Amino acid sequence: MTEKxxxxxxxxxxxxxxxxxxxTPTSQIAKExxxxxxxxxxxxxxxxxxxxxxxxxxDERMSTHVSRIVELTDPLAQVHATIELPAKLFSEERxxxxxxxxxxxxxxxxxxxxxxxTHQLELTxxxxxxxxxxxxxxxxxxxxxxxxLLDGLSSQLMRQPSDEFIQTILAFIKSKYR
Amino acid sequence: MTEKxxxxxxxxxxxxxxxxxxxTPTSQIAKExxxxxxxxxxxxxxxxxxxxxxxxxxDERMSTHVSRIVELTDPLAQVHATIELPAKLFSEERxxxxxxxxxxxxxxxxxxxxxxxTHQLELTxxxxxxxxxxxxxxxxxxxxxxxxLLDGLSSQLMRQPSDEFIQTILAFIKSKYR
DNA sequence: GTCTATACGGGGATAGAC
DNA sequence: GTCTATCCCCGTATAGAC
Numbered sequence: 322m323t324e325k326x327x328x329x330x331x332x333x334x335x336x337x338x339x340x341x342x343x344x345t346p347t348s349q350i351a352k353e354x355x356x357x358x359x360x361x362x363x364x365x366x367x368x369x370x371x372x373x374x375x376x377x378x379x380d381e382r383m384s385t386h387v388s389r390i391v392e393l394t395d396p397l398a399q400v401h402a403t404i405e406l407p408a409k410l411f412s413e414e415r416x417x418x419x420x421x422x423x424x425x426x427x428x429x430x431x432x433x434x435x436x437x438x439t440h441q442l443e444l445t446x447x448x449x450x451x452x453x454x455x456x457x458x459x460x461x462x463x464x465x466x467x468x469x470l471l472d473g474l475s476s477q478l479m480r481q482p483s484d485e486f487i488q489t490i491l492a493f494i495k496s497k498y499r
Numbered sequence: 500m501t502e503k504x505x506x507x508x509x510x511x512x513x514x515x516x517x518x519x520x521x522x523t524p525t526s527q528i529a530k531e532x533x534x535x536x537x538x539x540x541x542x543x544x545x546x547x548x549x550x551x552x553x554x555x556x557x558d559e560r561m562s563t564h565v566s567r568i569v570e571l572t573d574p575l576a577q578v579h580a581t582i583e584l585p586a587k588l589f590s591e592e593r594x595x596x597x598x599x600x601x602x603x604x605x606x607x608x609x610x611x612x613x614x615x616x617t618h619q620l621e622l623t624x625x626x627x628x629x630x631x632x633x634x635x636x637x638x639x640x641x642x643x644x645x646x647x648l649l650d651g652l653s654s655q656l657m658r659q660p661s662d663e664f665i666q667t668i669l670a671f672i673k674s675k676y677r
Numbered sequence: 678g679t680c681t682a683t684a685c686g687g688g689g690a691t692a693g694a695c
Numbered sequence: 696g697t698c699t700a701t702c703c704c705c706g707t708a709t710a711g712a713c
Contacts, residue, residue: 323696341605343521346688357698362690364696425654426601427519462671469651476603476650477643493640501678524706535680540708542678 326364328354333371338420342372342427379421380438386410387440396451400467400498403448407471408487411478422475470494504542506532511549516598520550520605557599558616564588565618574629578645578676581626585649586665589656600653648672 332354336345347368351358365371386409390402410418445464452460474494478487510532514523525546529536543549564587568580588596623642630638652672656665 325696341521343519347690348688358689359691359699360697368689423604426604459671462668465668466648466671466675469655470644470648472651472654473647473649474651477647490640490643493637493644497644503678525708526706536707537681537709538679546707 325354325356325360329356329361329364329371330374334375334420335416337372337375338416338423341423342368347371375420378417380440382414382417383438383440387444390444391447396454397499399451400448400455401495403444403467404471404494404498405491407475407478408491411475419479422479503532503534503538507534507539507542507549508552512553512598513594515550515553516594516601519601525549553598556595558618560592560595561616561618565622568622569625574632575677577629578626578633579673581622581645582649582672582676583669585653585656586669589653597657600657 329350333345333350336350336353347361348358350371351361361371365374386406390399390406393399393402445468448467449460449464452463457463474490477490507528511523511528514528514531525539526536528549529539539549543552564584568577568584571577571580623646626645627638627642630641635641652668655668
Protein backbone atom coordinates (compact mmCIF):
# COMPACT_ATOMS: atom_id res chain seq x y z
CA MET A 322 0.00 0.00 0.00
CA THR A 323 1.76 3.14 -1.19
CA GLU A 324 1.36 6.53 0.36
CA LYS A 325 -0.88 7.73 -2.43
CA UNK A 326 -3.05 4.66 -2.17
CA UNK A 327 -3.68 5.38 1.47
CA UNK A 328 -4.32 9.02 0.69
CA UNK A 329 -6.92 8.04 -1.87
CA UNK A 330 -8.64 5.68 0.56
CA UNK A 331 -8.72 8.25 3.35
CA UNK A 332 -10.11 10.91 1.05
CA UNK A 333 -12.72 8.59 -0.42
CA UNK A 334 -13.78 7.51 3.05
CA UNK A 335 -14.20 11.09 4.17
CA UNK A 336 -16.19 12.10 1.09
CA UNK A 337 -18.35 8.97 1.00
CA UNK A 338 -19.21 9.48 4.66
CA UNK A 339 -20.07 13.12 4.07
CA UNK A 340 -21.86 13.04 0.72
CA UNK A 341 -22.69 9.39 0.12
CA UNK A 342 -21.20 6.92 -2.33
CA UNK A 343 -23.41 7.64 -5.32
CA UNK A 344 -23.11 11.41 -5.12
CA THR A 345 -19.35 11.59 -4.76
CA PRO A 346 -17.64 11.72 -8.19
CA THR A 347 -14.25 10.12 -8.57
CA SER A 348 -13.07 13.46 -9.95
CA GLN A 349 -13.69 15.06 -6.58
CA ILE A 350 -11.83 12.33 -4.73
CA ALA A 351 -8.86 12.79 -7.04
CA LYS A 352 -8.94 16.55 -6.66
CA GLU A 353 -9.08 16.57 -2.87
CA UNK A 354 -6.50 13.82 -2.58
CA UNK A 355 -4.24 15.76 -4.93
CA UNK A 356 -3.81 12.87 -7.36
CA UNK A 357 -4.91 12.22 -10.90
CA UNK A 358 -8.25 10.58 -11.50
CA UNK A 359 -6.62 7.86 -13.55
CA UNK A 360 -4.55 6.73 -10.58
CA UNK A 361 -7.68 5.81 -8.66
CA UNK A 362 -8.69 3.38 -11.35
CA UNK A 363 -5.19 2.01 -11.76
CA UNK A 364 -5.08 1.08 -8.07
CA UNK A 365 -8.68 0.12 -7.36
CA UNK A 366 -10.00 -0.97 -10.79
CA UNK A 367 -13.28 0.91 -10.45
CA UNK A 368 -15.35 2.93 -8.03
CA UNK A 369 -16.81 -0.16 -6.38
CA UNK A 370 -13.32 -1.48 -5.84
CA UNK A 371 -12.56 1.67 -3.92
CA UNK A 372 -15.51 1.05 -1.65
CA UNK A 373 -14.58 -2.60 -1.21
CA UNK A 374 -11.10 -1.59 -0.08
CA UNK A 375 -12.63 0.69 2.54
CA UNK A 376 -14.99 -2.01 3.74
CA UNK A 377 -12.16 -4.51 4.03
CA UNK A 378 -10.81 -2.35 6.85
CA UNK A 379 -14.09 -2.58 8.71
CA ASP A 380 -13.94 -6.15 9.88
CA GLU A 381 -10.51 -6.05 11.45
CA ARG A 382 -11.25 -2.83 13.28
CA MET A 383 -14.44 -4.27 14.73
CA SER A 384 -12.56 -7.40 15.67
CA THR A 385 -10.31 -5.43 18.01
CA HIS A 386 -13.22 -3.84 19.80
CA VAL A 387 -15.14 -7.08 20.22
CA SER A 388 -12.06 -8.88 21.53
CA ARG A 389 -11.73 -6.35 24.34
CA ILE A 390 -15.30 -7.03 25.42
CA VAL A 391 -14.84 -10.78 25.23
CA GLU A 392 -11.85 -10.53 27.54
CA LEU A 393 -13.97 -9.08 30.33
CA THR A 394 -15.02 -11.69 32.83
CA ASP A 395 -17.89 -9.99 34.61
CA PRO A 396 -21.14 -10.32 32.60
CA LEU A 397 -22.43 -6.93 33.72
CA ALA A 398 -19.14 -5.33 32.67
CA GLN A 399 -19.61 -6.94 29.25
CA VAL A 400 -23.07 -5.49 28.90
CA HIS A 401 -21.89 -2.04 29.94
CA ALA A 402 -18.92 -2.18 27.57
CA THR A 403 -21.31 -3.09 24.74
CA ILE A 404 -23.47 -0.11 25.60
CA GLU A 405 -20.40 2.10 25.42
CA LEU A 406 -19.23 0.66 22.11
CA PRO A 407 -21.17 2.92 19.69
CA ALA A 408 -20.05 6.11 21.44
CA LYS A 409 -16.50 4.78 21.49
CA LEU A 410 -16.51 4.03 17.78
CA PHE A 411 -17.92 7.42 16.92
CA SER A 412 -15.47 9.29 19.09
CA GLU A 413 -12.40 7.47 17.82
CA GLU A 414 -13.13 6.95 14.15
CA ARG A 415 -16.15 9.07 13.45
CA UNK A 416 -16.17 9.20 9.66
CA UNK A 417 -15.32 5.59 9.27
CA UNK A 418 -18.23 4.35 11.34
CA UNK A 419 -20.66 6.91 10.00
CA UNK A 420 -19.98 5.45 6.59
CA UNK A 421 -20.56 1.89 7.77
CA UNK A 422 -23.77 2.94 9.35
CA UNK A 423 -25.16 4.92 6.45
CA UNK A 424 -24.27 2.12 4.05
CA UNK A 425 -27.21 0.17 5.35
CA UNK A 426 -29.44 2.36 3.20
CA UNK A 427 -27.43 2.57 0.03
CA UNK A 428 -28.69 0.83 -3.04
CA UNK A 429 -26.26 -2.01 -3.53
CA UNK A 430 -26.35 -3.17 0.07
CA UNK A 431 -29.92 -2.59 1.15
CA UNK A 432 -31.52 -5.35 -0.84
CA UNK A 433 -29.17 -8.00 0.36
CA UNK A 434 -30.41 -10.03 3.29
CA UNK A 435 -28.96 -8.55 6.43
CA UNK A 436 -25.57 -10.14 6.70
CA UNK A 437 -24.27 -9.72 10.19
CA UNK A 438 -20.51 -9.95 10.36
CA THR A 439 -18.81 -12.72 12.31
CA HIS A 440 -17.92 -10.28 15.03
CA GLN A 441 -21.48 -9.02 15.41
CA LEU A 442 -22.68 -12.59 15.79
CA GLU A 443 -19.96 -13.30 18.30
CA LEU A 444 -20.93 -10.27 20.34
CA THR A 445 -24.61 -11.18 20.22
CA UNK A 446 -23.86 -14.64 21.53
CA UNK A 447 -21.64 -13.26 24.26
CA UNK A 448 -24.24 -10.81 25.49
CA UNK A 449 -26.96 -13.43 25.38
CA UNK A 450 -24.87 -15.53 27.75
CA UNK A 451 -24.17 -12.50 29.90
CA UNK A 452 -27.89 -11.82 30.27
CA UNK A 453 -28.43 -15.45 31.18
CA UNK A 454 -25.78 -15.30 33.87
CA UNK A 455 -27.35 -12.14 35.20
CA UNK A 456 -30.61 -13.99 35.64
CA UNK A 457 -32.72 -12.30 32.95
CA UNK A 458 -35.63 -14.64 32.15
CA UNK A 459 -35.55 -14.03 28.36
CA UNK A 460 -31.93 -13.40 27.34
CA UNK A 461 -32.52 -13.71 23.58
CA UNK A 462 -35.22 -11.06 23.58
CA UNK A 463 -33.17 -8.96 25.93
CA UNK A 464 -30.21 -8.91 23.58
CA UNK A 465 -32.42 -8.03 20.63
CA UNK A 466 -33.84 -5.19 22.66
CA UNK A 467 -30.33 -3.95 23.39
CA UNK A 468 -29.28 -4.21 19.74
CA UNK A 469 -32.23 -2.08 18.67
CA LEU A 470 -31.50 0.42 21.38
CA LEU A 471 -27.86 0.76 20.37
CA ASP A 472 -28.89 1.02 16.73
CA GLY A 473 -31.05 3.99 17.66
CA LEU A 474 -28.29 5.39 19.81
CA SER A 475 -25.96 5.29 16.81
CA SER A 476 -28.48 7.36 14.86
CA GLN A 477 -28.41 9.93 17.61
CA LEU A 478 -24.62 9.93 17.63
CA MET A 479 -24.53 10.73 13.92
CA ARG A 480 -26.06 14.10 14.73
CA GLN A 481 -22.92 15.13 16.55
CA PRO A 482 -24.35 15.66 20.00
CA SER A 483 -22.31 17.20 22.79
CA ASP A 484 -20.05 15.08 24.96
CA GLU A 485 -22.18 15.96 27.92
CA PHE A 486 -25.32 14.68 26.22
CA ILE A 487 -23.59 11.44 25.29
CA GLN A 488 -22.37 10.84 28.82
CA THR A 489 -25.81 11.52 30.24
CA ILE A 490 -27.58 9.14 27.94
CA LEU A 491 -24.96 6.41 28.39
CA ALA A 492 -25.30 6.64 32.15
CA PHE A 493 -29.07 6.44 31.82
CA ILE A 494 -28.94 3.35 29.64
CA LYS A 495 -26.45 1.65 31.92
CA SER A 496 -28.64 2.41 34.92
CA LYS A 497 -31.24 0.17 33.29
CA TYR A 498 -28.88 -2.79 33.44
CA ARG A 499 -27.53 -3.58 36.86
CA MET B 500 -53.71 16.19 -9.46
CA THR B 501 -54.39 14.22 -12.64
CA GLU B 502 -54.37 10.47 -12.86
CA LYS B 503 -50.98 10.44 -14.56
CA UNK B 504 -49.53 12.72 -11.93
CA UNK B 505 -50.53 10.30 -9.21
CA UNK B 506 -49.20 7.42 -11.23
CA UNK B 507 -45.84 9.14 -11.55
CA UNK B 508 -45.70 9.83 -7.83
CA UNK B 509 -46.59 6.27 -6.87
CA UNK B 510 -44.02 4.85 -9.25
CA UNK B 511 -41.30 7.24 -8.12
CA UNK B 512 -42.05 6.43 -4.50
CA UNK B 513 -41.79 2.73 -5.13
CA UNK B 514 -38.53 3.02 -7.05
CA UNK B 515 -36.93 5.53 -4.70
CA UNK B 516 -37.75 3.27 -1.76
CA UNK B 517 -36.33 0.26 -3.54
CA UNK B 518 -33.23 1.64 -5.23
CA UNK B 519 -32.63 5.03 -3.62
CA UNK B 520 -33.14 8.51 -4.98
CA UNK B 521 -29.76 9.01 -6.61
CA UNK B 522 -29.67 5.66 -8.35
CA THR B 523 -33.14 5.81 -9.85
CA PRO B 524 -33.09 7.51 -13.27
CA THR B 525 -36.12 9.48 -14.36
CA SER B 526 -36.17 7.38 -17.49
CA GLN B 527 -36.96 4.31 -15.40
CA ILE B 528 -39.73 6.09 -13.55
CA ALA B 529 -41.26 7.15 -16.87
CA LYS B 530 -40.95 3.66 -18.30
CA GLU B 531 -42.53 1.87 -15.35
CA UNK B 532 -45.26 4.47 -15.01
CA UNK B 533 -45.97 4.17 -18.72
CA UNK B 534 -45.58 7.88 -19.41
CA UNK B 535 -43.08 9.97 -21.31
CA UNK B 536 -40.04 11.24 -19.49
CA UNK B 537 -40.86 14.81 -20.49
CA UNK B 538 -44.14 14.64 -18.63
CA UNK B 539 -42.38 14.16 -15.32
CA UNK B 540 -40.54 17.42 -15.76
CA UNK B 541 -43.62 19.23 -17.01
CA UNK B 542 -45.48 18.35 -13.82
CA UNK B 543 -42.73 18.42 -11.22
CA UNK B 544 -40.14 20.81 -12.72
CA UNK B 545 -37.17 18.60 -11.87
CA UNK B 546 -36.21 15.44 -10.05
CA UNK B 547 -35.99 17.18 -6.70
CA UNK B 548 -39.50 18.52 -7.25
CA UNK B 549 -40.66 14.96 -7.60
CA UNK B 550 -39.14 14.08 -4.24
CA UNK B 551 -40.59 17.17 -2.64
CA UNK B 552 -44.06 16.20 -3.83
CA UNK B 553 -43.63 12.80 -2.20
CA UNK B 554 -42.39 14.33 1.03
CA UNK B 555 -45.32 16.72 1.13
CA UNK B 556 -47.53 13.68 1.67
CA UNK B 557 -45.50 12.63 4.68
CA ASP B 558 -46.56 15.25 7.14
CA GLU B 559 -50.29 14.85 6.72
CA ARG B 560 -50.09 11.08 6.97
CA MET B 561 -48.10 11.29 10.18
CA SER B 562 -50.58 13.84 11.48
CA THR B 563 -53.37 11.29 11.36
CA HIS B 564 -51.40 8.71 13.30
CA VAL B 565 -50.30 11.14 15.99
CA SER B 566 -53.83 12.47 16.43
CA ARG B 567 -55.07 9.00 17.24
CA ILE B 568 -52.49 8.67 20.01
CA VAL B 569 -53.27 12.10 21.38
CA GLU B 570 -56.93 11.16 21.67
CA LEU B 571 -56.13 8.36 24.08
CA THR B 572 -56.66 9.37 27.69
CA ASP B 573 -54.71 6.71 29.56
CA PRO B 574 -50.97 7.54 29.63
CA LEU B 575 -49.92 3.90 29.51
CA ALA B 576 -52.16 3.38 26.50
CA GLN B 577 -50.41 6.32 24.84
CA VAL B 578 -47.00 4.78 25.45
CA HIS B 579 -48.11 1.41 24.13
CA ALA B 580 -49.68 2.98 21.05
CA THR B 581 -46.40 4.81 20.37
CA ILE B 582 -44.52 1.54 20.64
CA GLU B 583 -46.89 0.04 18.10
CA LEU B 584 -46.60 2.98 15.70
CA PRO B 585 -43.53 1.88 13.68
CA ALA B 586 -44.94 -1.60 13.04
CA LYS B 587 -48.25 -0.02 12.10
CA LEU B 588 -46.65 2.36 9.61
CA PHE B 589 -44.61 -0.40 8.01
CA SER B 590 -47.54 -2.75 7.70
CA GLU B 591 -49.91 -0.21 6.21
CA GLU B 592 -47.66 1.87 3.96
CA ARG B 593 -44.45 -0.04 3.82
CA UNK B 594 -42.68 1.58 0.85
CA UNK B 595 -43.68 5.06 1.86
CA UNK B 596 -42.18 4.84 5.32
CA UNK B 597 -39.13 2.92 4.21
CA UNK B 598 -38.38 5.84 1.97
CA UNK B 599 -38.81 8.37 4.76
CA UNK B 600 -36.56 6.34 6.96
CA UNK B 601 -33.79 5.80 4.46
CA UNK B 602 -33.83 9.46 3.50
CA UNK B 603 -32.05 10.24 6.73
CA UNK B 604 -28.86 9.07 5.09
CA UNK B 605 -29.19 10.56 1.65
CA UNK B 606 -26.91 13.37 0.67
CA UNK B 607 -29.18 16.38 0.54
CA UNK B 608 -30.85 15.70 3.86
CA UNK B 609 -28.12 14.24 6.01
CA UNK B 610 -26.14 17.40 6.49
CA UNK B 611 -29.07 19.47 7.56
CA UNK B 612 -29.54 19.76 11.29
CA UNK B 613 -32.04 17.17 12.30
CA UNK B 614 -35.35 18.81 11.71
CA UNK B 615 -38.02 17.03 13.63
CA UNK B 616 -41.46 17.59 12.19
CA THR B 617 -44.15 19.32 14.20
CA HIS B 618 -45.86 16.02 14.75
CA GLN B 619 -42.76 14.32 16.06
CA LEU B 620 -42.27 17.13 18.54
CA GLU B 621 -45.89 16.93 19.56
CA LEU B 622 -45.61 13.20 20.16
CA THR B 623 -42.40 13.62 22.14
CA UNK B 624 -44.06 16.15 24.41
CA UNK B 625 -47.10 13.94 24.84
CA UNK B 626 -45.05 10.91 25.83
CA UNK B 627 -42.92 12.95 28.20
CA UNK B 628 -46.09 13.94 30.01
CA UNK B 629 -47.31 10.36 29.95
CA UNK B 630 -44.11 9.14 31.61
CA UNK B 631 -44.49 11.84 34.20
CA UNK B 632 -48.03 10.80 34.99
CA UNK B 633 -46.87 7.21 35.26
CA UNK B 634 -44.40 8.25 37.93
CA UNK B 635 -41.13 7.78 36.03
CA UNK B 636 -38.46 9.84 37.83
CA UNK B 637 -36.75 11.08 34.64
CA UNK B 638 -39.40 11.42 31.92
CA UNK B 639 -37.20 13.36 29.46
CA UNK B 640 -34.50 10.71 29.46
CA UNK B 641 -37.14 8.02 29.35
CA UNK B 642 -38.69 9.42 26.19
CA UNK B 643 -35.30 9.74 24.52
CA UNK B 644 -34.63 6.14 25.42
CA UNK B 645 -37.91 5.12 23.82
CA UNK B 646 -37.22 7.16 20.69
CA UNK B 647 -33.88 5.45 20.22
CA LEU B 648 -35.44 2.07 20.81
CA LEU B 649 -38.16 2.68 18.22
CA ASP B 650 -35.59 3.99 15.79
CA GLY B 651 -33.74 0.71 16.12
CA LEU B 652 -36.99 -1.18 15.85
CA SER B 653 -37.70 0.57 12.57
CA SER B 654 -34.36 -0.65 11.24
CA GLN B 655 -35.37 -4.17 12.15
CA LEU B 656 -38.73 -3.73 10.45
CA MET B 657 -37.03 -2.73 7.19
CA ARG B 658 -35.68 -6.26 6.95
CA GLN B 659 -39.16 -7.60 6.45
CA PRO B 660 -39.38 -9.82 9.49
CA SER B 661 -42.26 -12.24 9.98
CA ASP B 662 -45.48 -11.12 11.61
CA GLU B 663 -44.81 -13.50 14.43
CA PHE B 664 -41.42 -11.97 15.13
CA ILE B 665 -42.93 -8.48 15.14
CA GLN B 666 -45.66 -9.44 17.56
CA THR B 667 -43.18 -11.11 19.89
CA ILE B 668 -40.85 -8.15 20.01
CA LEU B 669 -43.69 -5.66 20.45
CA ALA B 670 -45.06 -7.64 23.36
CA PHE B 671 -41.61 -7.76 24.90
CA ILE B 672 -41.10 -4.01 24.60
CA LYS B 673 -44.52 -3.28 25.99
CA SER B 674 -43.86 -5.59 28.92
CA LYS B 675 -41.08 -3.18 29.90
CA TYR B 676 -43.61 -0.38 30.30
CA ARG B 677 -46.43 -1.13 32.65
C1' DG C 678 -51.87 17.26 -21.11
C1' DT C 679 -48.90 14.31 -23.35
C1' DC C 680 -45.44 12.61 -26.56
C1' DT C 681 -41.02 12.43 -29.50
C1' DA C 682 -36.73 14.05 -30.35
C1' DT C 683 -32.79 16.16 -28.89
C1' DA C 684 -29.38 19.07 -26.41
C1' DC C 685 -26.10 19.29 -22.77
C1' DG C 686 -23.14 18.17 -19.14
C1' DG C 687 -20.94 15.23 -16.12
C1' DG C 688 -19.31 10.92 -14.45
C1' DG C 689 -16.79 6.52 -14.98
C1' DA C 690 -13.25 4.56 -17.23
C1' DT C 691 -9.15 3.90 -20.70
C1' DA C 692 -4.80 4.93 -23.52
C1' DG C 693 -0.48 6.14 -23.67
C1' DA C 694 3.41 9.14 -22.37
C1' DC C 695 6.78 9.87 -18.77
C1' DG D 696 3.67 4.63 -10.18
C1' DT D 697 1.74 8.64 -11.83
C1' DC D 698 -0.13 12.10 -14.97
C1' DT D 699 -2.65 14.19 -19.12
C1' DA D 700 -5.80 13.77 -22.46
C1' DT D 701 -9.74 11.79 -24.13
C1' DC D 702 -13.79 8.71 -24.99
C1' DC D 703 -18.35 7.45 -24.41
C1' DC D 704 -22.42 6.66 -22.19
C1' DC D 705 -26.21 7.92 -19.58
C1' DG D 706 -28.96 10.94 -16.84
C1' DT D 707 -31.30 15.41 -16.45
C1' DA D 708 -33.70 18.66 -18.66
C1' DT D 709 -35.76 21.34 -22.77
C1' DA D 710 -38.14 22.30 -27.37
C1' DG D 711 -41.70 21.84 -30.08
C1' DA D 712 -45.39 19.08 -32.30
C1' DC D 713 -49.96 17.15 -31.49
